[in-house]
Amino acid sequence: MTLLVDFGNTRVKAAVKDGGKMRHIYSGEASLRNLMSATQGLDIRGGMWCSVHPVDKTLTDWMFSLGMIPLAPSVPIPLTNAYSAPESLGMDRLAAAVGAYSMQPGHNLLVIDAGTAITYDFVSADGVYHGGNIAPGAALRFKSLHENTGALPLVDHKGDVPMLGNDTVTAIRSGVINGIRHEIEGYIRELDSLYPSLLVFLTGGDADCFDIKGKCATFVVPSLVLEGLARIVDYNGNQGF
Secondary structure (H helix, E strand, O other), X not given: OEEEEEEOOOOEEEEEEEOOEEEEEEEEOOOHHHHHXXXXXXXXXXXXXXXXXXXXXXXHHHHHHOOEEEOOOOOXXXXXXXXXXXXXXXXXXXXXXXXXXXXXXXXXXXXXXXXXXEEEEEEOOOOEEEEEEEEEOHHHHHHHHHHOOXXXXXXXXXXXXXXXXXXXXXXXHHHHHHHHHHHHHHHHHHHHHHOOOOEEEEEOOOHHHOOOOOOOOEEEOOOHHHHHHHHHHHHOOOOOO
């Protein structure tokens, strides 16, 4: 079986794939001990990882010892990458795009990853990854309001989110959460006007915070990056992994 690992900004997620079935085995801190424990007794033969930041050498050495490789711009993928600077593209964004297109090939896709940062990536129906945008996620917006003002408290997403806040806490929470929701819906409206029959994929740790309203079909897939890594491994026939 192959091992798939997604190193995010705040946690790592891992899954194994045996034949056509993927099974999630870990979600938590990027710890060699925890990942080794999660894979104990499993016959790992290759796989792939991607990360938004440098991974500790003890972890990469261990993954290399299992025959895994990192997703890099040089790895063949089942999409045409039209990004002008592929070496600067976050590989998690590329993996999520591959995962979405593998589930809905032949459609125009907007892939939204709502985590520490919120990324918006577009794949056209002909299988071309065109790039996208990066914005601060909810936690960063809450933190910025607290740290860059004199009196605003640190708030999180848990609690009431009225249309209009009725105290400082709900005003901050509603401003951040509703602001992101309107931002997302704005991207959806604009892209749908340019690319008919747009489908939307939503992933990331904050994906459940946003009640997206619009005419486009929306798929919430928490494991979208891992799905993309699995598809890339399959595309390469697991050769040399």
